[in-house]
Amino acid sequence: MKAPHFATRTLAILLALAAAGLLLGALFGQAGFGMAGGLLVWAGLHLRQLIRLQLWLSSRQLTVPETGGTWQVVFDSLDQRRRNNRRARRRLLAALAAFRDAARALPDGIIAIDDSDTIHWFNKAAKRLLGLRYPTDIGNHLTHLVRSPRFLDWFAAGRLDVPLIDLPSPEDESVRLLCRLIAYRPGFRLLIVRDVSNLMRLEQVRRDFVANVSHELRTPLTVINGYMEALDPEEMGEFSELFVSMRQQSRRMASIVDDLLMLSRLEAQQKVNDEPIDVGALLSVIRRDTEALSAGRHQIEVEVGSALGLRGSPRDLQSAFSNLAFNAVRYTPAGGRIRVAWTCGPEGGVYSVSDTGQGIPAQHLPRLTERFYRVSNSRSRESGGTGLGRAIVKHVLSLHDARLDISSQVGKGSTFRCVFPASRLLDPRDAFGGSDRPGAAVLAGPKESLATTPAP
Numbered sequence: 001m002k003a004p005h006f007a008t009r010t011l012a013i014l015l016a017l018a019a020a021g022l023l024l025g026a027l028f029g030q031a032g033f034g035m036a037g038g039l040l041v042w043a044g045l046h047l048r049q050l051i052r053l054q055l056w057l058s059s060r061q062l063t064v065p066e067t068g069g070t071w072q073v074v075f076d077s078l079d080q081r082r083r084n085n086r087r088a089r090r091r092l093l094a095a096l097a098a099f100r101d102a103a104r105a106l107p108d109g110i111i112a113i114d115d116s117d118t119i120h121w122f123n124k125a126a127k128r129l130l131g132l133r134y135p136t137d138i139g140n141h142l143t144h145l146v147r148s149p150r151f152l153d154w155f156a157a158g159r160l161d162v163p164l165i166d167l168p169s170p171e172d173e174s175v176r177l178l179c180r181l182i183a184y185r186p187g188f189r190l191l192i193v194r195d196v197s198n199l200m201r202l203e204q205v206r207r208d209f210v211a212n213v214s215h216e217l218r219t220p221l222t223v224i225n226g227y228m229e230a231l232d233p234e235e236m237g238e239f240s241e242l243f244v245s246m247r248q249q250s251r252r253m254a255s256i257v258d259d260l261l262m263l264s265r266l267e268a269q270q271k272v273n274d275e276p277i278d279v280g281a282l283l284s285v286i287r288r289d290t291e292a293l294s295a296g297r298h299q300i301e302v303e304v305g306s307a308l309g310l311r312g313s314p315r316d317l318q319s320a321f322s323n324l325a326f327n328a329v330r331y332t333p334a335g336g337r338i339r340v341a342w343t344c345g346p347e348g349g350v351y352s353v354s355d356t357g358q359g360i361p362a363q364h365l366p367r368l369t370e371r372f373y374r375v376s377n378s379r380s381r382e383s384g385g386t387g388l389g390r391a392i393v394k395h396v397l398s399l400h401d402a403r404l405d406i407s408s409q410v411g412k413g414s415t416f417r418c419v420f421p422a423s424r425l426l427d428p429r430d431a432f433g434g435s436d437r438p439g440a441a442v443l444a445g446p447k448e449s450l451a452t453t454p455a456p
């Protein structure tokens with residue numbers, strides 16, 4: 001045991017020096033002075049060692065001074081501790097270097113930023129993909145260095161769940177990037193930048209293929225349909241039933257090709273025209289078409305609960321809104337109720353279609369916007385849908401910064417809600433020039449119901 005040995009030795013030397021001083025002093029009749037002198041020598045020896053210790057600690061000298069005696073224990077244990085610390089530090093630095101090397105070697109760009117968007121660190125790929133410069137850009141604001149408006153909007157929104165897709169690299173326009181934000185410790189985020197040029201090229205090939213095939217099919221189909229419409233099934237004799245079925249299928253094919261072409265056009269679009277849309281007037285058109293499709297089998301209600309209009313593409317929104325209303329007719333048995341409404345509130349503008357139809361089982365809801373996804377194949381085909389309606393709705397809405405919410409209960413009915421952000425809403429007085437415009441009556445004021453028209 002070092003501590004008791006150390007203490008006993010120090011005490012023994014102290015006593016020995018005090019006794020020697022006492023004896024030497026007693027020889028000259030000054031025992032007290034003698035003992036004080038002995039203690040002073042003891043204190044002086046320790047002071048000398050303390051000074052050596054201080055000098056050694058503050059120097060970078062690696063060898064331990066030879067002090068001998070009790071102080072050697074102190075020097076040796078401090079040296080041991082210093083060695084252990086040095087070893088732990090070396091291990092930590094090696095681990096840190098390994099991490100940095102791994103992050104540096106990643107093909108994805110990684111940029112560590114704090115809450116004020118200041119760059120703390122980035123890897124080699126970030127230099128290549130975003131054109132950052134080391135070390136000048138460390139400590140700079142990321143938003144001062146990457147200036148693309150699309151990037152700035154996305155970055156300002158700070159959404160961790162929504163990546164930014166297809167951003168051209170500031171270094172080379174042909175390189176397309178996918179950016180993602182990850183929160184990795186309080187006050188810090190990682191911006192991950194991935195080169196997705198190949199994926200984008202493949203996606204383009206797929207889009208072009210679908211668009212070209214649809215386009216090529218359209219002409220022969222138009223010709224076939226033209227002939228079929230011109231012929232009279234009555235004149236087909238025993239083939240008349242067969243002919244009617246052929247005509248139906250040929251019409252269906254034409255609708256699918258039309259929907260595919262529309263989807264291709266929507267996919268190729270980055271943004272929509274910002275035309276003013278009188279939603280009240282649009283709902284009148286939808287009501288007329290929905291009633292025509294229902295042919296009196298359903299009770300149809302339309303409510304314009306807000307005078308506000310929308311900014312966007314009237315043609316695309318009419319397609320999306322009609323699709324939701326037509327599906328409500330298709331999937332609601334005769335006698336059911338369908339309600340179409342436009343309201344505005346804290347959430348933004350909401351176009352909703354509710355029905356009391358067959359409903360959709362919950363497991364199908366997440367996949368409903370996929371192309372050709374059908375809840376029940378036979379039923380959907382009979383209903384006359386192309387299987388592309390929901391995908392079209394999704395694209396139209398995303399081009400208008402809107403989202404689709406679906407809630408449904410099997411056997412009770414479904415509600416589809418298109419939620420538009422406040423930035424897409426339009427004051428009718430600014431857009432349509434006051435209330436003397438035809439159709440302005442439908443925009444007369446909030447909470448006014450356009451019509452609550454039970455079908456005849």
Ligand code: ADP
Binds near residue numbers: 328
């Ligand atoms: P389609 O163009 O064939 O109608 P959609 O993409 O619009 O295809 O719809 C996908 C599927 O979702 C439909 O096949 C149908 O099964 C289901 N669906 C859509 N709307 C409704 C609704 N209002 N009620 C019940 N099921 C619906």
